[in-house]
Amino acid sequence: MNDISFNTRDCGSCPIRHRAVCARCQPDELEQLDAIKYYRTFEAGQPVIWSGDPMEFVSSVVSGIATLSQTMEDGRTQMVGLLLPSDFIGRPGRDAAPFDVVAVTDLTLCCFRKKPFEDMMEKTPAIGTRLLQMTLDELDSAREWMLVLGRKTAREKIASLLAILARRDASLHKKPPRDGMSFELPLTREAMADYLGLTLETVSRQVSALKKTGVVELQGKRRVTIPDLQALITETGDDVDGAPIV
Amino acid sequence: MNDISFNTRDCGSCPIRHRAVCARCQPDELEQLDAIKYYRTFEAGQPVIWSGDPMEFVSSVVSGIATLSQTMEDGRTQMVGLLLPSDFIGRPGRDAAPFDVVAVTDLTLCCFRKKPFEDMMEKTPAIGTRLLQMTLDELDSAREWMLVLGRKTAREKIASLLAILARRDASLHKKPPRDGMSFELPLTREAMADYLGLTLETVSRQVSALKKTGVVELQGKRRVTIPDLQALITETGDDVDGAPIV
DNA sequence: GCTCAACTTTGATCAGGATCAAACAAGACA
DNA sequence: TGTCTTGTTTGATCCTGATCAAAGTTGAGC
Structure with missing residues (x-):
């Protein structure tokens, strides 16, 4: 009870x-x-x-x-x-x-x-x-x-969002997040922008930039693969062992 | 009970x-x-x-x-x-x-x-x-x-903070906020900046700007008078009848 | 009074992200 | 197949707020 x-x-x-x-x-x-x-x-x-x-x-x-x-x-x-x-x-x-x-x-x-x-x-x-x-x-x-909205750069914001989505996608499937995991982006670039306090153009550019650096891989425009979780977390600017933002 | x-x-x-x-x-x-x-x-x-x-x-x-x-x-x-x-x-x-x-x-x-x-x-x-x-x-x-952190301009942010402080100061004294009310700024420019996701220089400039426009009056650096509450609220960018942020 | 520290203002310059604009991609549907 | 719609990328330029720097203000302590 x-x-x-x-x-x-x-x-x-x-x-x-x-x-x-x-x-x-x-x-x-x-x-x-x-x-x-x-x-x-x-x-x-x-x-x-x-x-x-x-x-x-x-x-x-x-x-x-x-x-x-x-x-x-x-x-x-x-x-x-x-x-x-x-x-x-x-x-x-x-x-x-x-x-x-x-x-x-x-x-x-x-x-x-x-x-x-x-x-x-x-x-x-x-x-x-x-x-x-x-x-x-x-x-x-x-x-x-x-903190994300007030103090992070556009690149850090995108990385933070991807890290959260990765974490929540993993927990939805009751698995721990792991290197090489991939998940579907549920949001349009515009919705991501609205979440992050950016414009959709900036979101698009920064996603491309993270892709170019190899921090994420894209299959089509909506499926994301994270080859190295630690690298992504570094991009967020958070402490390595920082509290997960749900 | x-x-x-x-x-x-x-x-x-x-x-x-x-x-x-x-x-x-x-x-x-x-x-x-x-x-x-x-x-x-x-x-x-x-x-x-x-x-x-x-x-x-x-x-x-x-x-x-x-x-x-x-x-x-x-x-x-x-x-x-x-x-x-x-x-x-x-x-x-x-x-x-x-x-x-x-x-x-x-x-x-x-x-x-x-x-x-x-x-x-x-x-x-x-x-x-x-x-x-x-x-x-x-x-x-x-x-x-x-919303303040993600979408408002520096000027709107300052106005929003002042509006909240005015509202909370009034409620602390169990009075409704009114034109001509004044209150003590409890925060340094740096603390205001940290709250608003700005730098202290920008805070200083925007406070001065609001003063120059007559939206607020300053007695010293820390005491603020709001001659016209409606004018302040307009500066926040919020709906006139917008939900009070605390 | 003077000195010092903490805080604030103001100025000059820079840069990150916004804005404006156009092209591109992909699916839905006739 | 072509067309339309919706979403995305890319480019050029602009502007707000950051950064770097210096001077002004205020109050505490002597």
């Missing part, structure tokens, strides 16, 4: 899902879960919710990728989060979404209506505790990203 | 303090509190804790100001948080501090030993709930700051 799992790293493809929860919950709680849980799917490019909209559910990513971003009146946009499978979306206790959420690939969310979810949180404090841990992790990641 | 307050906005100068808690807690909880609570003071400039250090307490700011920051090997530093009175420091459930914490003015913290605090959280779920809310707020602030 005190280690209910919220995400796929712990319990399967859907956080708080029927099976994962029922293994540890009372039958009556299980009933309630069925009543308040549902799936939603979005096509690549579709908005999930706009900043300021009332948000009647909390959810987590089952499959696909979504971004969290803000846009200024003149169109400048900054991505503030990348939501991969097992990530949580939503704010128990809040009514309005603070940022835009957009599906960048086809996306499936496992949603819980907010009010019943909050009731469940109240009855099962372990959920709140787990949510606090996840939120603290996200906060640390956000703060680490502030 | 379900709205225990953590900070001065709600209950006085010390979050979770004796008086604030005892008004709503059982006597036996109170006993325990006395045993696990203590104050620490730091002089301006002193470090509170370094990134990676084991952290045996959680705490919150009673008076003074501290910064949360990261430094790269070559000395580039990025401030990732500004801790004002009532802000919480620490991570229940974590052992190592993720960032450097430094007192920028004389500082008093109200500390709780971590283990007993975690026990208390377990016995009193309202504390965890409150902590989750506070952490969600911090996460939103961090993400809003990412």
Whole structure:
């Protein structure tokens, strides 16, 4: 009862899902879960919710990728989060979404209506505790990203993004990252630029530059191979043993 | 019992303090509190804790100001948080501090030993709930700051910082911000630069520029008057009715 | 008062990344 | 097959903010 799992790293493809929860919950709680849980799917490019909209559910990513971003009146946009499978979306206790959420690939969310979810949180404090841990992790990641945005060069920014994507891709497949690993870039050059506070041209140039130096290899425009992880990490400018930015 | 307050906005100068808690807690909880609570003071400039250090307490700011920051090997530093009175420091459930914490003015913290605090959280779920809310707020602030770091011009960055400081100074004195308000700049130009991802020279120039345009007035180098709040907000580049960044 | 240190301002120059512009690549579809 | 669309690369030029350098300001301590 005190280690209910919220995400796929712990319990399967859907956080708080029927099976994962029922293994540890009372039958009556299980009933309630069925009543308040549902799936939603979005096509690549579709908005999930706009900043300021009332948000009647909390959810987590089952499959696909979504971004969290803000846009200024003149169109400048900054991505503030990348939501991969097992990530949580939503704010128990809040009514309005603070940022835009957009599906960048086809996306499936496992949603819980907010009010019943909050009731469940109240009855099962372990959920709140787990949510606090996840939120603290996200906060640390956000703060680490502030260093990237505020102080790193374009080249270091690209290397940092690739390092994160490599790390998360590895953890998604439950393998440690290793030399020679390769993964699909889920983001367009423009989306990468929005994440890094750059223009898409600069992203393109710096990716090419890293390729020319042999730090990364490209198969087509979207598949990346990292021949030497250490070399990539050196390019990020971080400490060798630096804290992984999720 | 379900709205225990953590900070001065709600209950006085010390979050979770004796008086604030005892008004709503059982006597036996109170006993325990006395045993696990203590104050620490730091002089301006002193470090509170370094990134990676084991952290045996959680705490919150009673008076003074501290910064949360990261430094790269070559000395580039990025401030990732500004801790004002009532802000919480620490991570229940974590052992190592993720960032450097430094007192920028004389500082008093109200500390709780971590283990007993975690026990208390377990016995009193309202504390965890409150902590989750506070952490969600911090996460939103961090993400809003990412827009500042990633997409704003130097001038907009300075305006954004001044707007935040004005807002927080007002809320500290429990007044709404108003035209003509003035407040003390708690940060050196260098610290402002570290917060904004700029150099101190650029900060100095842009502050002067805002002064020349009449957006702010300066009494000495550290006291700022905002004759027209709306004008300042316009300079930030944010929506007029934009979500306040803390 | 003077001296010293810490902080701030101002100036001159440089460079990294933005901007503007055009060509290229690859898939979707008729 | 050709056309269209979307995404990417590459080139030329510009500009914001960094860098290097020096002078100005303020307050503490004597």
